[in-house]
Amino acid sequence: xxxxxxxxxxxxxxxxxxxxxxxxxxxxxxxxxxxxxxxxxxxxxxxxxxxxxxxxxxxxxxxxxxxxxxxxxxxxxxxxxxxxxxxxxxxxxxxxxxxxxxxxxxxxxxxxxxxxxxxxxxxxxxxxxxxxxxxxxxxxxxxxxxxxxxxxxxxxxxxxxxxxxxxxxxxxxxxxxxxxxxxxxxxxxxxxxxxxxxxxxxxxxxxxxxxxxxxxxxxxxxxxxxxxxxxxxxxxxxxxxxxxxxxxxxxxxxxxxxxxxxxxxxxxxxxxxxxxxxxxxxxxxxxxxxxxxxxxxxxxxxxxxxxxxxxxxxxxxxxxxxxxxxxxxxxxxxxxxxxxxx
Amino acid sequence: xxxxxxxxxxxxxxxxxxxxxxxxxxxxxxxxxxxxxxxxxxxxxxxxxxxxxxxxxxxxxxxxxxxxxxxxxxxxxxxxxxxxxxxxxxxxxxxxxxxxxxxxxxxxxxxxxxxxxxxxxxxxxxxxxxxxxxxxxxxxxxxxxxxxxxxxxxxxxxxxxxxxxxxxxxxxxxxxxxxxxxxxxxxxxxxxxxxxxxxxxxxxxxxxxxxxxxxxxxxxxxxxxxxxxxxxxxxxxxxxxxxxxxxxxxxxxxxxxxxxxxxxxxxxxxxxxxxxxxxxxxxxxxxxxxxxxxxxxxxxxxxxxxxxxxxxxxxxxxxxxxxxxxxxxxxxxxxxxxxxxxxxxxxxxxxxxxxxxxxxxxxxxxxxxxxxxxxxxxxxxxxxxxxxxxxxxxxxxxxxxxxxxxxxxxxxxxxxxxxxxxxxxxxxxxxxxxxxxxxxxxxxxxxxxxxxxxxxxxxxxxxxxxxxxxxxxxxxxxxx
Numbered sequence: 001x002x003x004x005x006x007x008x009x010x011x012x013x014x015x016x017x018x019x020x021x022x023x024x025x026x027x028x029x030x031x032x033x034x035x036x037x038x039x040x041x042x043x044x045x046x047x048x049x050x051x052x053x054x055x056x057x058x059x060x061x062x063x064x065x066x067x068x069x070x071x072x073x074x075x076x077x078x079x080x081x082x083x084x085x086x087x088x089x090x091x092x093x094x095x096x097x098x099x100x101x102x103x104x105x106x107x108x109x110x111x112x113x114x115x116x117x118x119x120x121x122x123x124x125x126x127x128x129x130x131x132x133x134x135x136x137x138x139x140x141x142x143x144x145x146x147x148x149x150x151x152x153x154x155x156x157x158x159x160x161x162x163x164x165x166x167x168x169x170x171x172x173x174x175x176x177x178x179x180x181x182x183x184x185x186x187x188x189x190x191x192x193x194x195x196x197x198x199x200x201x202x203x204x205x206x207x208x209x210x211x212x213x214x215x216x217x218x219x220x221x222x223x224x225x226x227x228x229x230x231x232x233x234x235x236x237x238x239x240x241x242x243x244x245x246x247x248x249x250x251x252x253x254x255x256x257x258x259x260x261x262x263x264x265x266x267x268x269x270x271x272x273x274x275x276x277x278x279x280x281x282x283x284x285x286x287x288x289x290x291x292x293x294x295x296x297x298x299x300x301x302x303x304x305x306x307x308x309x310x311x312x313x314x315x316x317x318x319x320x321x322x323x324x325x326x327x328x329x330x331x332x333x334x335x336x337x338x339x340x341x342x
Numbered sequence: 343x344x345x346x347x348x349x350x351x352x353x354x355x356x357x358x359x360x361x362x363x364x365x366x367x368x369x370x371x372x373x374x375x376x377x378x379x380x381x382x383x384x385x386x387x388x389x390x391x392x393x394x395x396x397x398x399x400x401x402x403x404x405x406x407x408x409x410x411x412x413x414x415x416x417x418x419x420x421x422x423x424x425x426x427x428x429x430x431x432x433x434x435x436x437x438x439x440x441x442x443x444x445x446x447x448x449x450x451x452x453x454x455x456x457x458x459x460x461x462x463x464x465x466x467x468x469x470x471x472x473x474x475x476x477x478x479x480x481x482x483x484x485x486x487x488x489x490x491x492x493x494x495x496x497x498x499x500x501x502x503x504x505x506x507x508x509x510x511x512x513x514x515x516x517x518x519x520x521x522x523x524x525x526x527x528x529x530x531x532x533x534x535x536x537x538x539x540x541x542x543x544x545x546x547x548x549x550x551x552x553x554x555x556x557x558x559x560x561x562x563x564x565x566x567x568x569x570x571x572x573x574x575x576x577x578x579x580x581x582x583x584x585x586x587x588x589x590x591x592x593x594x595x596x597x598x599x600x601x602x603x604x605x606x607x608x609x610x611x612x613x614x615x616x617x618x619x620x621x622x623x624x625x626x627x628x629x630x631x632x633x634x635x636x637x638x639x640x641x642x643x644x645x646x647x648x649x650x651x652x653x654x655x656x657x658x659x660x661x662x663x664x665x666x667x668x669x670x671x672x673x674x675x676x677x678x679x680x681x682x683x684x685x686x687x688x689x690x691x692x693x694x695x696x697x698x699x700x701x702x703x704x705x706x707x708x709x710x711x712x713x714x715x716x717x718x719x720x721x722x723x724x725x726x727x728x729x730x731x732x733x734x735x736x737x738x739x740x741x742x743x744x745x746x747x748x749x750x751x752x753x754x755x756x757x758x759x760x761x762x763x764x765x766x767x768x769x770x771x772x773x774x775x776x777x778x779x780x781x782x783x784x785x786x787x788x789x790x791x792x793x794x795x796x797x798x799x800x801x802x803x804x805x806x807x808x809x810x811x812x813x814x815x816x817x818x819x820x821x822x
Contacts, residue, residue: 269537
């Protein structure tokens with residue numbers, strides 16, 4: 001009986017204790033909430049101004065990023081000299097490419113040997129031919145999507161030829177050549193999916209993108225601006241757009257957003273998926289180089305002028321007509337303009 | 343042991359219906375138990391007092407004293423036997439676990455790790471080779487998967503349900519078919535010439551490196567800890583049993599001395615027999631356990647330690663090979679900053695793995711205690727040196743942009759680093775085999791030294807106690 005009384009007493013104290021704990025918790029919440037809120041504000045502030053300046057730049061001095069490049073010239077400058085001065089086995093152009101983009105830059109597993117091939121690779125060979133006089137004087141480095149800009153800034157590669165979209169944010173870090181291909185973001189989903197394109201049918205779906213790709217940036221922007229349903233889950237990001245096809249096939253995501261040109265390459269590897277809806281952006285691929293490698297930018301633009309007339313179409317026919325259609329007009333970039341002043 | 347005194351059981355000490363051999367116990371305990379049945383008015387506390395009183399009265403006469411001494415001797419000798427049997431059963435079980443359970447399980451866990459890592463390396467080599475993988479590399483992969491699956495079954499069979507090891511095994515059992523499924527898909531796509539096959543292989547590799555190998559490592563660590571625990575249970579001296587044995591012998595000696603002083607008789611057959619058996623048990627206990635302990639310690643020093651070092655070295659060589667392949671698969675995709683320079687992350691890891699391998703082999707060399715154990719390790723060191731040389735040449739080719747040449751020097755047929763890796767692996771396998779048999783020999787001898795000790799000690803102790811009681815009974819009968 002005594003024990004029971006003690007227990008009852010304890011029970012009473014337990015209730016009081018619990019209330020005290022709840023009060024303390026409530027107090028902590030009240031005290032911490034402003035802090036958390038502040039943090040949140042700070043976070044948004046960090047993203048906010050960045051985005052705002054991006055928009056400003058776009059609004060003020062960055063319209064048509066694909067035109068922000070230097071006029072062509074065949075003259076050798078310091079950068080090209082340095083490459084030409086490499087000796088022996090090292091006398092090669094070091095180029096960052098992709099080895100997983102079907103028909104752009106990839107290894108055909110059924111080929112003997114390890115040669116990379118594709119539309120991008122053809123262009124690389126042309127550039128090497130022009131600068132070093134040997135189309136095979138190239139050291140290929142496979143660079144994941146999110147490593148493209150660091151690789152250039154760290155000097156690990158001379159240039160990146162890897163389905164890289166020219167945009168204003170990237171222009172702050174690297175220099176681009178004139179565009180060599182035109183594409184736009186597109187949605188890829190299983191044929192049986194209810195998704196019809198880049199629209200409200202994406203609500204509640206999981207979308208896969210490559211880390212720091214144009215696709216991810218666009219989705220993130222649209223989601224924040226409310227143009228994309230808040231229920232869309234874009235948390236799955238992978239090193240390479242092709243990894244998205246793996247996730248899609250394994251049912252870990254419902255759709256993939258990537259450049260139409262690459263999405264078509266994915267669809268070509270799996271007959272049960274297809275492109276949904278028209279491209280919802282217009283983008284151009286360019287060759288990325290160091291920000292200060294002016295001579296190299298001019299030289300590549302010079303090469304592209306020639307390539308556009310002789311080589312581009314043949315390469316398109318070889319690699320892309322099967323996935324993008326015989327008619328290349330939708331993929332051809334417009335006549336280049338060279339408006340970069342600084 | 344109760345028979346002899348029963349015949350001479352005297353009425354005075356019979357407080358209850360139980361045997362009067364152990365008078366003080368018999369009176370104290372049953373007294374308390376009998377209480378409710380007796381239902382007499384006197385309060386509880388007096389039962390003990392009553393018993394003590396009886397004992398005190400008994401102690402005033404020589405037969406009473408003899409009874410008490412006989413009972414004490416019997417209890418001491420039997421307790422000695424019981425504690426010996428108990429402590430040695432425990433140690434024998436632990437030694438048996440070392441030999442038949444925890445060490446084989448540690449080896450099985452190491453095998454699981456090895457075969458998983460090797461399967462992954464074989465799969466990535468297949469991809470590197472381009473074209474269709476060779477029959478040899480596919481066979482190796484399949485064999486590794488089979489070994490891993492068999493190892494998991496073995497480990498599952500002897501893990502305790504609900505233990506952390508069992509949870510890890512379950513996890514690996516779930517992941518293995520997932521991994522295999524990814525590799526199969528990669529193969530199918532490779533055959534169709536689609537690069538998504540490579541993407542599947544990367545995903546499989548991620549699963550292996552990120553989830554499966556850490557789980558296998560965890561299992562290995564857990565089993566190794568269990569092995570250490572079993573050793574810790576098998577080797578400590580059975581101090582309680584030894585102390586009781588010494589005490590029992592001393593008591594027997596004292597009683598005989600007392601007899602001699604009172605009767606001038608030198609030998610009491612029963613007591614001498616009791617003393618002899620107790621001495622035999624004590625001797626058996628000390629010598630048997632010392633031998634077992636020495637053998638078990640030897641099995642640890644010359645077996646388990648070498649095995650651990652060799653397993654670690656083998657795992658380091660596997661990791662190095664995997665990273666060497668991945669350097670070429672990734673083709674500069676992943677980098678890491680070391681100090682101020684940016685280096686390839688896989689090549690960086692390769693260098694670290696090779697350092698670990700070098701250290702492991704050096705340690706294994708010092709631990710190897712005979713020529714048969716040292717020879718494969720020495721060969722492995724030579725293989726490793728050659729491997730490093732060839733690797734440097736392959737890296738130079740890759741740094742110069744000669745990818746195909748670099749590839750040939752890593753996975754090619756002749757003169758490739760793959761040869762060196764295979765030799766290192768084969769030599770380490772030989773060394774492991776040797777150390778495993780050394781371990782089994784020593785631990786088996788150790789267990790052998792304990793054979794029969796628990797049961798023998800128990801039986802002998804009972805006989806010894808009977809002897810002591812008979813000896814006392816013989817003296818008691820002189821008072822009839």
